[in-house]
Amino acid sequence: MATFKETPFNGLKSLEEHDPELFDLIEQEKSRQWRSLELIASENFTSKAVMDCLGSALTNKYSEGLPHARYYGGNEVVDQVEILCQTRALEAYGLDPTEWGVNVQPYSGSPANFAVYTALLRPHDRIMGLDLPSGGHLTHGFYTYSKKENTRKAVSATSVYFESLPYRVHPETGYIDYDQLERDAGLFKPALIIAGGSAYPREYDYPRFRQIADANGCLLMMDMAHISGLVATGEAASPFKYCDVVTTTTHKSLRGPRAGLIFFRRDSRDFETRINQAVFPALQGGPHEHQIAGVATQLKEVATDDFKLYAKQVKANAVAIANKLSSMGYKIATGGTENHLILWDLKPCNITGSKFEKVCDAVSITLNKNCVPGDHSAITPGGVRIGTPALTTRRFGEADFEQVAMFLHETLQIALKLQDQSGPKLKDFLPLLESSPEIKELRKRVHSFATTFPMPGFDPATMKYKNADGPEHLID
Incomplete structure (x- = not known):
């Protein structure tokens, strides 16, 4: 029997050599993507540069904590990667780093949203988001009611831990019914109003959202996951002038890897500490630095004239x-x-x-x-x-x-x-x-x-x- 050092493993085999079954499935998926007409609004095709980051040595590193404040050693390079991503994220949306901060560690959009709720709300606080049948997202508080079973069913964790009253689009026009939102918010008095959705084809009226939030003393969050690439290029209105917190995924119109970002105002409410601590240690473990690197390199592309032309063509x-x-x-x-x-x-x-x-x-x-x-x-x-x-x-x-x-x-x-x-x-x-x-x-x-x-x-x-x-x- 060979000794351990005589065994052939060196970690340098290709996937095709090491696991031909899985290699074959990936090749099938490549062919499917190439041959198909991809019309899912939340999907995109990212670049080879992003894929290189995702398959890089950064996947090996644990980096719990924040740059220059990690719980493990050996993060001197990873710190630079994460700081670069933070800097590029703020630059992409034209944000002053003295007024806005960003956490780039969420694994995706849903964890990013729940981190905001965890940071800024208490259990059973009231929230209002766009109803799922109206084009909202599951994480904005969707729940159902079964007449047959006479039960109210929480569909996402948001509706498990918080009390949700959705607002809706007008059934005839399809536009958000801001009058209904204003009326219901005045009665419900939510702690948080959530703008944004996953299937809404029109602009959001951020001044009206802000007016309603201020009238009821609540926070305003925008989930711009779908339109983040359009916002970065000026092809959609920016929520940053009006919102307290803005979240996004990075793989839809932004065209990066699958990950999430949380932007927060820097002011006396100390959102920075509360949100950073909600991401870690409250909800996540070590951040995926290979993903963060992929986001960073995509944000470099977002700043180019080519990407601005791309966003215009999307519309x-x-x-x-x-x-x-x-x-x-x-x-x-x-x-x-x-x-x-x-x-x-x-x-x-x-x-x-x-x-x-x-x-x-x-x-x-x-x-x-x-x-x-x-x-x-x-x-x-x-x-x-x-x-x-x-x-x-x-x-x-x-x-x-x-x-x-x-x-x-x-x-x-x-x-x-x-x-x-x-x-x-x-x-x-x-x-x-x-x-x-x-x-x-x-x-x-x-x-x-x-x-x-x-x-x-x-x-x-x-x-x-x-x-x-x-x-x-x-x-x-």
Whole structure:
């Protein structure tokens, strides 16, 4: 038997050598991304530079605490990485470091939001966020009520530990009903109002939010996760003039790795200490410095003229696909968009968002079912959400998104035909997708179209599955 020092492990094998099964799955995912039309509004394609950070030696290091105040040794380089990220984050949004600070350690957006609540609220304090069926986010306090069981169900930890009263969009216009928010806040007296959402296609009225918050003595937080890249480039209004705290993810319109940021005002309320201590040690352990490095290098890109042009194109593409679908008689919530996403109301077409999402998956178009104005439940959404950041990264312009709209139109027509055959039940509908020749033919055309565009982050020419071979779902 060999001694320990005679064993062959040296940690230098490639993934392909060490674990071919997992390597194969990653290659399949590369092929899926390259061949598909990615329309999920919360997704994007990050750069090779960011991926290099994520796979770097920084993943080895524990760095609990803050720069120059760590609980372990050996952080002299990591401290520089984190300080660089903090500096670039403040610069990206034009913030004065004497007035604003930032914590770059949250693992993602949801932990960032909960860290703010932990820092600034007490258990059972009252909060108001945009209702999930109105385009809000789970972490803004969503809960449900079951008539059958006569129970109120907390869906996220936010609604477990805090008392939530949501505000909503107007069911006819699709715009946030600020009058309702003002009226209800006057009665509910929340400790915190949360602006922002995950499926709202319009600008936020920050002065009105601030007015309502001041009238009720509460804090105002903005979750700008979806629009952070637009805010950084001036393509969306900035919340920083009006809000006490601003949170964001870094992987949506900002196009970085999956992580989170918390910006806080530096004033007599000492948000800095309270938020830093909520992130660690209250909620997290050691920060993921490889992620923080990825955020830092992406923030360098955000400062470039190229990224400013990208953000402008994201908005132009959203308008283009909205206008094209509208021109074909389809209903777009709020009548259009002012940011990176649209909500397509499918109720007039007599098909659910859930069914349409499945058919889109079958033809390699990726989007998500979503509530639209007038819906009451996130379980049975009446539409889909369509976003432009990912395909804009792949250099799609307005004319290309008009073609995407045509693919979506064709997909819907197929879906309606299949629904006529299957009836209303999803379980009867799904088996028809596998045998439909129309779906196979459309998927082939989607693949042919998508693969004519560049793919950031990795070179399709080096992929294992770059031709029409491999697993069934990769074959044209």
